[in-house]
Amino acid sequence: MRRVVVTGIGIHSCIGYSVDEVRDSLFNGRSGIVFEQARKDMGFRSGLTGKVDMPDLKGKISRRERIGMAEEGFYAYAATEQAFNQAKIDLDFLEKNEVGILYGNDSSAKAVVESSEIMREKKDTMLLGSGAIFQGMNSTVTMNLATIFKLRGINFTISGACASGSHAIGIGYFMIQHGFQEIVLCGGAQEVNPESMASFDGLSAFSTREDEPHKASRPFDIHRDGLVPSGGAASLILESYESAMKRGAPILAEVIGYGFSSNGSHISVPNVDGPLRSLKMAVEQSGLKITDIDYVNAHATATPAGDMNEAKAIDMAFGDYKPYISSTKSMTGHECWMAGASEAVYSIIMMQNGFVAPNINLIEPGEEAKMLNITAETIQTKVDTVLSNSFGFGGTNSTIILKKFVK
Amino acid sequence: MKREEIIAKIISFMSEEFEVDPSTIQPDANLMQTLDLDSLDLVDLVVIIEKNFGFKVEAKDFVNIKTFNDFYDYVCTKLEKPAE
Numbered sequence: 001m002r003r004v005v006v007t008g009i010g011i012h013s014c015i016g017y018s019v020d021e022v023r024d025s026l027f028n029g030r031s032g033i034v035f036e037q038a039r040k041d042m043g044f045r046s047g048l049t050g051k052v053d054m055p056d057l058k059g060k061i062s063r064r065e066r067i068g069m070a071e072e073g074f075y076a077y078a079a080t081e082q083a084f085n086q087a088k089i090d091l092d093f094l095e096k097n098e099v100g101i102l103y104g105n106d107s108s109a110k111a112v113v114e115s116s117e118i119m120r121e122k123k124d125t126m127l128l129g130s131g132a133i134f135q136g137m138n139s140t141v142t143m144n145l146a147t148i149f150k151l152r153g154i155n156f157t158i159s160g161a162c163a164s165g166s167h168a169i170g171i172g173y174f175m176i177q178h179g180f181q182e183i184v185l186c187g188g189a190q191e192v193n194p195e196s197m198a199s200f201d202g203l204s205a206f207s208t209r210e211d212e213p214h215k216a217s218r219p220f221d222i223h224r225d226g227l228v229p230s231g232g233a234a235s236l237i238l239e240s241y242e243s244a245m246k247r248g249a250p251i252l253a254e255v256i257g258y259g260f261s262s263n264g265s266h267i268s269v270p271n272v273d274g275p276l277r278s279l280k281m282a283v284e285q286s287g288l289k290i291t292d293i294d295y296v297n298a299h300a301t302a303t304p305a306g307d308m309n310e311a312k313a314i315d316m317a318f319g320d321y322k323p324y325i326s327s328t329k330s331m332t333g334h335e336c337w338m339a340g341a342s343e344a345v346y347s348i349i350m351m352q353n354g355f356v357a358p359n360i361n362l363i364e365p366g367e368e369a370k371m372l373n374i375t376a377e378t379i380q381t382k383v384d385t386v387l388s389n390s391f392g393f394g395g396t397n398s399t400i401i402l403k404k405f406v407k
Numbered sequence: 408m409k410r411e412e413i414i415a416k417i418i419s420f421m422s423e424e425f426e427v428d429p430s431t432i433q434p435d436a437n438l439m440q441t442l443d444l445d446s447l448d449l450v451d452l453v454v455i456i457e458k459n460f461g462f463k464v465e466a467k468d469f470v471n472i473k474t475f476n477d478f479y480d481y482v483c484t485k486l487e488k489p490a491e
Binding site for chain 2: 058062063064067122124126127128129130131
């Protein structure tokens with residue numbers, strides 16, 4: 001089987017709109033969470049959210065290319081442009097070579113809500129405009145990016161709830177590893193607008209620590225009171241080792257394991273067995289010993305049941321060995337469909353810069369956290385191997401293992 | 408609304424929506440070619456006319472519209488005509 005490497009990364013998130021900005025935020029433990037009164041005015045229980053600005057693409061891509069893109073598509077374009085640039089892939093290359101796209105996304109709620117409002121008011125489908133169909137489909141990101149970047153390889157969206165971005169990397173890894181593709185653009189995108197988060201807010205799942213937005217996301221802390229919704233997009237260029245070497249592309253990391261599983265139980269309450277099986281599968285596939293893992297980027301969203309069950313799974317898998325662990329969601333909030341991809345990008349940034357980002361707001365560890373080596377501070381250390389967990393509604397689990405590239 | 412005002416309004420929203428230089432919108436210029444419209448764009452043309460003038464263009468009405476002048480005539484006629 002072939003080796004799979006990462007030759008480009010791009011990020012547009014509430015902690016930065018470039019790899020450099022995000023590196024600084026991760027290192028300094030900077031939160032991207034804000035309070036938005038507009039959400040309260042709409043009837044939200046919590047006004048907290050990650051703050052992500054829309055990139056201005058006017059003049060960069062044509063009106064026809066923009067009109068079918070929903071909010072998350074704009075984020076995904078920005079992240080992808082960075083990733084292709086870093087991988088030294090331009091439009092000329094994309095037109096002459098077969099490059100695929102597998103991107104995680106699981107909603108395009110605002111586009112659908114806006115179409116519904118127009119329908120109810122105008123009672124005429126044509127007045128929805130030509131972009132509504134392309135904005136409202138779950139595959140909005142892949143259909144738009146594939147068109148704009150002239151992608152001619154595999155092309156579809158992966159919807160696996162909050163593990164979507166991680167599964168996209170995993171499937172892209174398999175496609176290259178087994179020789180079906182040379183290069184695949186992988187990633188995850190998440191809309192941030194209130195329309196997309198209202199029903200989640202309705203479950204009372206969000207933190208209401210509204211007077212301290214930067215302290216609201218508290219994975220593993222006993223005083224957590226829920227997650228904070230967030231979003232943006234993250235892109236990774238996965239490529240066969242042979243192709244990367246032939247092109248002289250920069251190699252940032254190697255993907256060496258993808259584990260997956262389904263809990264087969266409750267739709268929203270996680271368990272231990274599912275994540276544990278996903279985690280073990282990834283480690284086994286990687287050929288590493290468990291003690292080779294330097295850092296675990298936890299899924300931990302700051303819900304008591306989720307944090308607890310993940311901690312148990314990690315503890316059971318790692319035993320007496322205690323690698324550094326943090327949840328970058330303490331800074332970013334929960335980036336949902338994007339999270340698996342963004343957390344792979346965050347992990348590669350840590351790997352390249354020799355530090356473990358802090359699990360900020362961990363002041364008083366919960367019982368489960370005491371079993372693990374969770375760091376509330378930035379640790380400057382070598383990070384050669386990372387395990388990144390992502391779990392989602394319906395009991396979907398994904399684990400990615402990344403390794404510093406050695407020729 | 409006077410014809411000059413209607414024309415100014417059309418030039419303004421069309422150049423903005425379809426991102427063309429307003430000076431390219433000349434009375435005898437071909438509307439489809441100047442705005443570089445495909446079949447999807449025609450749907451958006453219907454939407455912006457409805458937004459700006461409050462009536463919906465029917466597909467059959469486009470058959471006789473070639474130039475911007477044809478379009479101005481069409482809009483002026485529709486605006487003069489009482490609602491059906």
